[in-house]
Amino acid sequence: MAAEAGYVRVAEQIRTRYLSGQLATGERLPSRQQLSAEFGQSTDVVTAAVALLAEQGHLSLRRGRTPEVIAPAGPPRALDRSADAAPSGDYSADSTVVPAPAEVAARLGLPPEASVVKTAYRYRDGDRIIALRTSYESLAQTASSAVALPEAGPHRGAGVRRRMELLGHPVAAVQETVAIAEASPEQVQQFRIPPGAAVIAIARTHRGESGEALETSDLVLPASRWTLAYTIPTDRATG
Numbered sequence: 639m640a641a642e643a644g645y646v647r648v649a650e651q652i653r654t655r656y657l658s659g660q661l662a663t664g665e666r667l668p669s670r671q672q673l674s675a676e677f678g679q680s681t682d683v684v685t686a687a688v689a690l691l692a693e694q695g696h697l698s699l700r701r702g703r704t705p706e707v708i709a710p711a712g713p714p715r716a717l718d719r720s721a722d723a724a725p726s727g728d729y730s731a732d733s734t735v736v737p738a739p740a741e742v743a744a745r746l747g748l749p750p751e752a753s754v755v756k757t758a759y760r761y762r763d764g765d766r767i768i769a770l771r772t773s774y775e776s777l778a779q780t781a782s783s784a785v786a787l788p789e790a791g792p793h794r795g796a797g798v799r800r801r802m803e804l805l806g807h808p809v810a811a812v813q814e815t816v817a818i819a820e821a822s823p824e825q826v827q828q829f830r831i832p833p834g835a836a837v838i839a840i841a842r843t844h845r846g847e848s849g850e851a852l853e854t855s856d857l858v859l860p861a862s863r864w865t866l867a868y869t870i871p872t873d874r875a876t877g
Contacts, residue, residue: 645686689832720869731789753777773855836861
């Protein structure tokens with residue numbers, strides 16, 4: 639308990655410094671050895687304090703570099719999962735045709751390694767990546783159409799529901815599962831969070847009127863920076 643209180647106390651003292659302007663955005667922290675001597679704590683305690691601040695979005699951790707102060711992340715963002723709204727902020731997207739991974743093929747009801755359009759999205763707030771999403775659609779379903787690529791052509795950015803309507807496959811239901819997972823090494827680097835930090839992993843599948851899968855995607859969010867919001871309609875007749 640004493641060690642836990644120590645790292646929380648050190649984290650708060652470092653946080654107070656940049657909130658008061660003593661440390662500027664982009665400025666590097668003193669070394670762990672310097673902070674250890676200054677606060678009278680072990681380097682393990684200082685390391686835990688730095689990891690906590692990074693998970694909260696206050697510090698940038700990059701391999702081989704001293705931690706840097708980044709713009710305060712503010713309170714966790716709320717993401718409304720009742721709609722098709724993507725995380726707010728600028729984004730970039732890249733689409734490629736690939737053989738479907740086994741799990742993706744199963745979710746889309748396709749034969750193993752069937753061709754799919756994979757679109758990788760990176761959502762940003764300034765220079766900070768705030769969310770990652772990967773979407774998969776059957777190539778046979780969209781090939782040679784005006785909506786073959788989600789982020790190209792006349793219907794760029796129209797969203798899954800609108801694009802499927804244009805193909806004559808209206809979305810009748812959306813299935814979603816939510817899990818908490820440990821960030822992968824790639825996610826640690828992209829989100830600038832410490833190793834072992836938690837992420838929210840959301841698997842969503844859009845289904846047609848016959849229950850067929852039209853699109854499936856994986857959305858990953860840093861758990862310390864997001865909350866999920868749902869609006870669930872009720873049937874008055876059944877309560």
